[in-house]
Amino acid sequence: MNHSSIIRASALEYVRGVTSGEFTAEEFLSETLSRVGEAETRYHAYLRVEDSQRLLARAREVDRGIKSGQKVGLLAGMPVSIKDNICMRGSRTTCGSRMLEGFVAPYDATAVSRLHAEGAIIVAKANMDEFAMGLSTEFSAYGPSRNPWNTEYVPGGSSGGSAVAAAAFECVASLGSDTGGSVRNPASFCSVVGYKPTYGLVSRHGLVSYANSIEQIGPIARTVSDAALVLGVIAGRDEHDDTTADAAADDYLEGIEGGVEGMRVGIVDEMTEGADPEVARAVARAAGDLEAAGASCERISLDMVGYSVPSYYTITAAEAASNLARYDNLRYGYDLPTDGYEFNSYVAEARGRFGPEVTRRMILGGYVSSAGHAGRYYLKALKVRAKLTREVADAFASSYDILMAPTVPILPFRIGEKSDDPVSLFMVDLNTVTANLTRRPAVSVPYAVSAGGLPIGIQMMADSMQDKTLLRAARALERKRPPLPEVPD
């Protein structure tokens, strides 16, 4: 790697470095922007990079603030990126869809205003599967992102752009969104940390809804502590989102080095049994690491996990059909004159811009929640979800602090390899959807790289609002794991 090494700093290193005068925010940002220019020719992590002159002016402001001893916020000019389904005032927000090609957000998402309030500099909007439906970014209407570990491979999804950007030093950290694994899956495939908070910990105000009953915005970063730092900035009660928990802003770095001594870890059979052998071996070694650090690990069976994916797809499709109904192109969207249409024909024409995966899920969602079929599909899926939630709640209440499994049962796959086979893609979600359906926090921690040079991540899950426990366990695993090779470039 011949670019300056300062941009490889973790978020904590960045904050230390910039506030101690080791480098300036402007230097760091300008190095980052030149890295973006060079890396984007190969990775396509970003859909749009903000105006560099304006970004650099912000960085200089931070530098002046540091010099004159003013408050510059916890993130002090740190370059971050956000997934393109998170609204930023005055900036286009397309959700990776041609349907919203012309949509400029008129307001800031709460996560964005909180990042800004702590001095972050948002440099770009990251690529994603259209409306967050997918797990490879191949469903982006603007072309797939590529895995920096091997550009022939998918980076995972749907927050693929965010994971690539963090892995390839195109930002220090990024925000993704996780509906069924969309933060953890690409984090696992790109060997970065992806954190899905307890439902309600982070405001969804400004996150374009896909399946609103289960999704959360979550940080993607290069270390567990970096994810905790960013989480602390964006978490907390928000008056714009009635579903946010009544928790005040908190410091998620507090106690993070506390270790796993005495923690009880359950390794979920149903999530490990069918895994790729290299992935399964990684889980076994991770369990050994945690035991060496003082935790006790044992196998646990969760019967309902086998039904989680169909339940997940039924619920998300039903919610998607409702959430995406507003895109009729009447109030915002893209340029399509209305001459010669009446309402129904215009809406039908306008909605033809949705890509095939989004269309598939909306049709499916309309079907499973329609009057004649809801009982057999949607309501049954809700029942499965309720039973799964009970089972998981019992496991935490009676025996375990942490449930562990591979983040994804398989290794990253080649671009194009599975895009014709949506059903087999669905099974990639097996280990991640449980946290969403049960609203529990979960994290993917990079653990190893396969013989073929592809990353393997370990998923940990904790009980509701036990995000600090989860971060502590994830940090312990990160500290104990064997050294990871550097991302090739």
Add this chain to the structure above:
Amino acid sequence: MSGSGRGAGGAAGGAAPRPVIGLEIHCQMTSLKSKLFCPCRADYRGMAPNENVCPVCMGMPGTLPRLNAEAVRRGTMIAMALGCAIPERISFFRKNYFYPDLPKNFQITQLDMYGDTSIGGRGSVLVGGRTVGIRRVQLEEDPGRMIYEGASVQNRISLVDYNRAGTPLVEIVTEPDFEGPRQLRLFLQMLSDMVGNLGVCNPALEGAMRADANVSLEGGNRVEIKNISSFHDLEKAVVFEIARQEAQHSRGLEVAQETRHWDAARKITAPSRLKEEEKGYRYLLEADIPWVRIDAETVESLKSRMPESVSEKRERFVSRHMIPPQVADVLSSDKMYSDLFDAARTDKNARELANIITTDLMGLAMASSAAAAAPAAARDDVGGDAQKKKHDDPASDVIRVDGLRELADAVASGQMARNSAKQALHEMAKTGKSFAEVSSEMDLGLISDESELLGVVRSVISEEPQAAKQAYSNPNTVNYLVGKVMQKTRGKADPQVTLELLKRCLLGD
């Protein structure tokens, strides 16, 4: 519910089965400050199109509904007043359908489904001596409004104004317990009195209260009538629809189960063009709004906040303030006037005050409502509702209530005649002058000076010899003569003094 069932046929030609009518009433919570899910104004009237909107009520990507807690409280009060069961927790549903006036292409509403309930469960009210069942009370958002321009259907342009989108509505669904239009009228009157009295809605505002009706003949199919813009039209629509169904029945034809709309111009109901037929609305729980718990404490505190009901108020007027029942009926059913009454009354003036308000003040308001000025002047007097206040001088409210009190006091204590009071009121309303100014300027005081009245009394006696003679034996005739004196003095004669003088003159002769 009278579902599909057997046809209206059966015994064609026999006596028509009795009509069965149910209502769905939509009442806008016009008295709230903000919309149901965003900070825009609840009362959008008088604003330029699409001025009263924000990203939330425009359904912008990424926005979330923020439930107006006051709407939940006021809705619960309506449910309580209708005798409904109050659930421990409520939730919201999405009703999914495409229509240009719906920014999200779904409406957030409430249902009793999947074990979740709306804001009010089963209840009932007594209307004209009969019980009307309430199926449920629910909160929901109003859609925007469609405006059509263009000369013909071919070049018609549809415009949408979203100012109304998201306005809080309370929907009240009744059981099919109405047998005819008279009962409907009584119920709707009771309901608009109630929502006005609870300070939820100003029913006088155009479009603030709307209704759909379900009409069937017992055992026959149910017809839903939509697009009824006023309660007056509701009655006409129901009368028409019953007649139409009875005509079908007498010819042995089955009444089709359908949705019809009221054509106000042609005064008929007609089948609705296919809009969103019963494909189903794919109801989903609205996950963006968590369960709202309505605990016993909340219910208790709302109960204590509940204003006196219209019937309680009427009862108080009659029993405590000795107001005749007919006057109390009128006074209690109007929140503005009854508030005014309570603000201006004293132990002594209550009866006269009630008379002045129900005849003179209401008459004045009605007479000038065409000019649309006086009712506003009167409305400002109440001062209770911030939204209704048109001026920011708090003193003027006090003066007006005070003026009314002084006027009633003057009449009650015999210092002013009833007729003069009416004139004084007109003058006060017109000029905004105080009671003292008006009464001195207009010379409205009573003539109680004996020497001044004696001449009038004598001339009346000489003009009415017949009556004067009968007055010895018939006391009613004395009253007749008092009336004549009043006429001559244009109501200013002190009745007490006049009577004394009459008796003295007649007996003394």
